[in-house]
Amino acid sequence: MNIAMILDMAAEAFGDRVAVVSGDSRYTYAELRVAAQCAAIAVRDSGARYLALLDVNSPAAPVAIFAAAYAGVSYVPLNYRLTRAEINELVDRIAPALLIVNADTRALVDPRADVQLIDRADFLSMPATDTVAPEPAEDPRAVAVQLFTSGTTGKPKAAILRHENLMSYIVGTVEFAAAEEDDAILVTVPPYHIAGISSVLSSTYACRRMVQLENFEAKAWLEACARENVSNAFIVPTMLSRIVEHLGTRGAAELPTLRALAYGGGKMPQSTIERAMQLFPQVDFTNAYGLTETSSTIAVLGPDDHRVAAASGDPAIRRRLASVGKPTAAVEIEVRDEEGRVLGPEEAGLVFVRGGQVSGEYLALGSQLDADGWFPTRDRGYTDAEGFLFLDGRADDVIVRGGENISPGEIEDVLLSHPAVADAAVVAMPDEQWGEVAAAAIVLKAGASVTVAELQERVKQQLRSSRVPQAIVFRDALPYNELGKVLRRVIRQEFVQAASALSA
Amino acid sequence: MLNTAVLKAGARFKSAVCDTQVMVIKAPAGEHLLSCGGSAMIAASSTPPADAKLxxxxxxxxxxxxxxxxxxxxxxxxCTKGGKGSLALNGTPxxxxQAKQLPSSD
Structure with a gap:
């Protein structure tokens, strides 16, 4: 078993179909396979243990995923947005390696004998030698992909995905050659994100044309949709917000060929998805929930679920627009309490997942699965009576006030419901009496104003006094990562410093 | 039974008489006779017997x-590569x- 089989099958069945479009550059599935096999020979001959990528989206990403698989080494895409020091720390952990760079990222890597740098253009034009392409190894336990997770504390963990995990995901959730001849998916997630990997594997197995954008920008995204007759796209919530903002009242006419829009990677504001569904009534929306450690998607809120929820007057059904849907057929999901007891509907706890695609494993740290194969996602959540899963933040973000667990999400929802509030993040702040208390960072809408006391009273009225943020600060903007996840640790750190300054 | 094999998930087999190749997604424990085109399928790396015919x-x-x-x-x-023979397990075709009806999620 080897993920190279995914490309072999696509090239065998639809070799002439366009696989990747990036600017003026195009590869058919047959050409993608030749490029990957030629690159695999170079990888094998280099003696590298890893094939790494420090680059934006380009055809080098899919070529490298499969070249590593053919050559029997692990593929490691690195985050080019990290600092120079952070990048070199990661490079040190993967040597000896062959590292694909571009003109900008080459300068970020400190020269060293055991890491060979190769420019993207050279990597993509490896000569077809007389040497026979490596026969892919069939060990299902071999590591196909290694991704460094953005650790909230300490150094990044190296999550590993084995060939059997990724193959289980693809075979379990994608139908081979499911794409129509003219289908195209617009890819904007960066190559170092799990969605960047799963997108290549899913699209290749579906024999779907991939249209790559180097970076997300609403105008360029809309132009690419129109130019390439894009039928599918995956985006993160902030991208959808920007697309909706950019379009204003113009809607479906701007995207005549778009049929399916999948989103994930963070909490989608309900107003944004409602607005998007109004703008694009012809589009099938899918919310996908997944993690790096689970080879991507484990739960899906499908197009029909969206339409039923949006059309319902029943609040219990309507709120499913904020749910991540039901587990895919390839995995099982359980919600458990702190003692490990499986909880019933409407009982909030910790989300666990099990299935062949779940690796739950880090280099050095080993497997995090329990004896029965369950992986603790560290996401909090609950299901409704029909099994729809709702997420309620990360376990690490829970505020423990005098032994009581408080979810930042419910407080944020109340703050966001105030007409003057544009954005809000609630975090734990150290407190002498309670251990931790809630604290909030608020962004006001342009020209709007509200007092701290007014917001505190609102939380007290709608929730209860223990939920009231003891400190509220106003900011011009909240810190987000490039995929639209609010950086709570940065906000938390500010409150920690403020609290220690007070007690000093 | 002659030519039986353990069908381990992930294992790949090829037809002895046509181009067909398969990968095992799941199978019960024990030995089974997996055939294609009327002849036992063989390990992906082995050479088919010269006299085998469809x-x-x-x-x-x-x-x-x-x-x-x-x-x-x-x-x-x-099926990872198509071919003329049809598949059978212990003599039963x-x-x-049915194809999965899943929304594309990535």
Whole structure:
């Protein structure tokens, strides 16, 4: 078993179909396979243990995923947005390696004998030698992909995905050659994100044309949709917000060929998805929930679920627009309490997942699965009576006030419901009496104003006094990562410093 | 039984008489006779016997990307390369499994 089989099958069945479009550059599935096999020979001959990528989206990403698989080494895409020091720390952990760079990222890597740098253009034009392409190894336990997770504390963990995990995901959730001849998916997630990997594997197995954008920008995204007759796209919530903002009242006419829009990677504001569904009534929306450690998607809120929820007057059904849907057929999901007891509907706890695609494993740290194969996602959540899963933040973000667990999400929802509030993040702040208390960072809408006391009273009225943020600060903007996840640790750190300054 | 094999998930087999190749998605423990085109399938790396010929009674074609199952779906194979022979398990023909209707999520 080897993920190279995914490309072999696509090239065998639809070799002439366009696989990747990036600017003026195009590869058919047959050409993608030749490029990957030629690159695999170079990888094998280099003696590298890893094939790494420090680059934006380009055809080098899919070529490298499969070249590593053919050559029997692990593929490691690195985050080019990290600092120079952070990048070199990661490079040190993967040597000896062959590292694909571009003109900008080459300068970020400190020269060293055991890491060979190769420019993207050279990597993509490896000569077809007389040497026979490596026969892919069939060990299902071999590591196909290694991704460094953005650790909230300490150094990044190296999550590993084995060939059997990724193959289980693809075979379990994608139908081979499911794409129509003219289908195209617009890819904007960066190559170092799990969605960047799963997108290549899913699209290749579906024999779907991939249209790559180097970076997300609403105008360029809309132009690419129109130019390439894009039928599918995956985006993160902030991208959808920007697309909706950019379009204003113009809607479906701007995207005549778009049929399916999948989103994930963070909490989608309900107003944004409602607005998007109004703008694009012809589009099938899918919310996908997944993690790096689970080879991507484990739960899906499908197009029909969206339409039923949006059309319902029943609040219990309507709120499913904020749910991540039901587990895919390839995995099982359980919600458990702190003692490990499986909880019933409407009982909030910790989300666990099990299935062949779940690796739950880090280099050095080993497997995090329990004896029965369950992986603790560290996401909090609950299901409704029909099994729809709702997420309620990360376990690490829970505020423990005098032994009581408080979810930042419910407080944020109340703050966001105030007409003057544009954005809000609630975090734990150290407190002498309670251990931790809630604290909030608020962004006001342009020209709007509200007092701290007014917001505190609102939380007290709608929730209860223990939920009231003891400190509220106003900011011009909240810190987000490039995929639209609010950086709570940065906000938390500010409150920690403020609290220690007070007690000093 | 002659030519039986353990069908381990992830294992790959090829036809002795046509281009068909399969990967095991799931199978019960124990030894089974997996055949294609009327002859036992062989390990992906081995050489087919010279005298093996496609049995016209087992020439229903196997299609790339399709999943093949037995009646109770305890065995599931993925066809990774198509060919002229049809698949059978312990003498009983395998059927194409219904395609999944899943929304594209990535």
């Amino acid at each position: 049995d016209p009674n087992a020439a229903g074609e196997t299609l790339i990307g399709k999943r093949y199952v037995n009646a109770d779906e305890s065995v599931e194979l993925l 395998l059927e194409v499994k």
